Amino acid sequence: MAVDVGSIAPDFTLRDQNNEEVTLSEFRGRRNVVLLFYPLTFTGICQGELCAVRDELSSFQNDNVQVLAVSVDSPYAHKVWAEREGYDFPLLADFWPHGEVARSYGVFEESKGFALRATFIINKEGVVHWKIVNSPGEARDHAEYLKALAAL
Incomplete structure (x- = not known):
């Protein structure tokens, strides 16, 4: 079932590239969250998108936004990729149960075994404020979710 704008964002706990647990609800009341699902580590469009986030990180991660x-x-693949590309933000492993968090947001591509290219902006109250879902081969326009963040 897809998560729509105005819905409470499903909570989760996943491990990041440092094998540390990150829980979505820990940001409630403190920071808005830009939740980016991407298909696979070490792939072209995914790398381009995450490098764009890295290059504009202060817009996506600051005192108000995470x-x-x-x-x-896996967290281990994320670790290598984060070190190689200089990603200073959490890369979370929806590894096991395989794709469970992507499924809870309605963005898991069952036939391929990975998530669609989806972005959810979650406000400090834990409510989905904005979302976009693209096919795996269709890059997102970061300017669109910067506009959505500015509207919070």
Whole structure:
């Protein structure tokens, strides 16, 4: 079932590239969250999108906003990729149960075994304020979710 704008964002706890647990609800009352689902680590469009976030990180991660990127890859693959690309934001492993968090947001591509390219902006109250879902081969326009963040 897809998560729509105005819905409470499903809570989750996943491990990041440092094998540390990150829980979505820990940001409630403190920060808005940009939740980015991407298909696979070490792939072209995914790398381009995350490098764009890295290059504009102060817009996506600051005292008011936290970026969380999620794929089905393991924390170990995320660690290598984060070090290689200089990603200083959490890359979360929706590894096991495989794709469970992507499924809870309605963005898991069952036939392929990975998440669609989806972004959810979650406000400090834990409510989905904005979302976009693209196919795996269709890059997102970061300017659109910067506009959505500015509207919070």
